[in-house]
Amino acid sequence: MKALRTLTAVLALGLCFVSAAFAAPKAITVASDATWPPMEFVDANKKIVGFDIDFMTAVAKEAGLQVTFKNTAWDGIFAGVEAGQYDAIISSVTITPERQAKYDFTTPYVQIGQILVVPKAEKGTKIADLKGKKVGAQIGTTGAMEVKKVAGVELKTYDEVGLAFEDMAAGRIAGVVCDEPTAITYALQKKEYSSKFKIVGKSFTKEAYGIVVKKGNKELVAQLNKGIAAVQKKKIDAQLKKKWQLK
């Protein structure tokens, strides 16, 4: 009886593998730090939503992939893809030479820039005007790196960009630097903040987001690139930009 059960189990398992290899689309897990509205955030129904999520879903559909999202803290999100805890990251990741040296990126899919948000009373219009003051950014983001470049300004890093805005609302820091779409969401669209903050100047960097995969996973990069090309050709990304009010 026991032998029979084992045999059935082995057969079932084998069948699973065979069917997975031939029929079902390849399943991948994609990590996202869902604290970055409107690109990726958790909505009232505890679901991860946002431009990146819709975009990734569309890309996966075009590329014949089945995608599951995993909400992951930004701090260590790269270490996770390296350790193989998930296959890719879509989380407003700017393509930088330093990151490219360590991870593989797909083709860029959105162009954005860093921008400064300050309290309404502040007169300065760029980071250098805030000399001697504290400026916040999310840890490990390109925004944090931009602040660090400016001498005389103290960088404060937060686990989530929302905490930096909260600290600015409490009057502890004089500015926050982050990606433009996120800055717009926090400074202009959030009721509690729109009366307190303003965006100054224009975005002062030229950056592009890419999907991150583990170094050497050429197969997945090719597949995702195919999906991105298809999405862009069908103008799905333009529709999504409109939906999430990106420029």
Place this chain on the structure above:
Amino acid sequence: MSTEAKKQIIDVGDGAAIPRKSDRGLFTAWRIAFFGAIGTIAYLVWSRPDPYLNIIKFVPDGIAVTFQVTLGAILLAIVIGLITGLGRISKNRFFNGVASLYVEVIRGIPLLVQIFYIYYALGTIVKVPAILSAIIAMAVCYGAYMGEVVRAGIESIAKGQREAALSLGMNGRQTMIHVILPQAVKVILPPVGNEFIALLKDSSLVSIIAVADLLRRGREYASESFTYFETYTVIALIYLIITLFFSKIIGVMEERVSVNK
């Protein structure tokens, strides 16, 4: 209990074991751990200066902040603990009730939540610098535990001591200050040492409110250089060295106090 038997009691606390007198000899656990950790860091820096030396150069101000938070919090926590402990044994119903409520409430809320609460919730009313609110949060939390330690220490002193002091004509206050507390300190010191080491490690939680302590400096380095494994190895070793260093100091202090036991 004989003196020998008392020495065998070892506190099982949330930290490195505090070295005892009996831990004599060249290869004590403490020495192996302490010099092993220092040796490991030295070897790593020597063999691969690229990530390791840079990490070591990046974190010193973080170590200073960790020290500040820990020492500030422990001093404040001892004061709060003493008041709370006296409150818990007080016959004054109001004082006793307030102290008991404080202990029950604080012990039931995770430290991380308290740190968040004191920083962000109270921050909307009074603007307190991050490092100060970190110290307050840690002290409020550990003050509750310390209060229980003080209470247990005082209650461990035999009733006869108090009765004898009272019959000599001392009042309640004098009895407490000159007879009970000096004896209780000996009992209290080892668990306070444990609390101190636990607090030192828990101070890493304050990095959540953007205090640039040892852990946050490490995370900042790792997130820019993508050397997560290397950075956290160094951070762990530094915490270990600091913890062992303090456990040694506490061990020495205990020996001093217990000389005439």
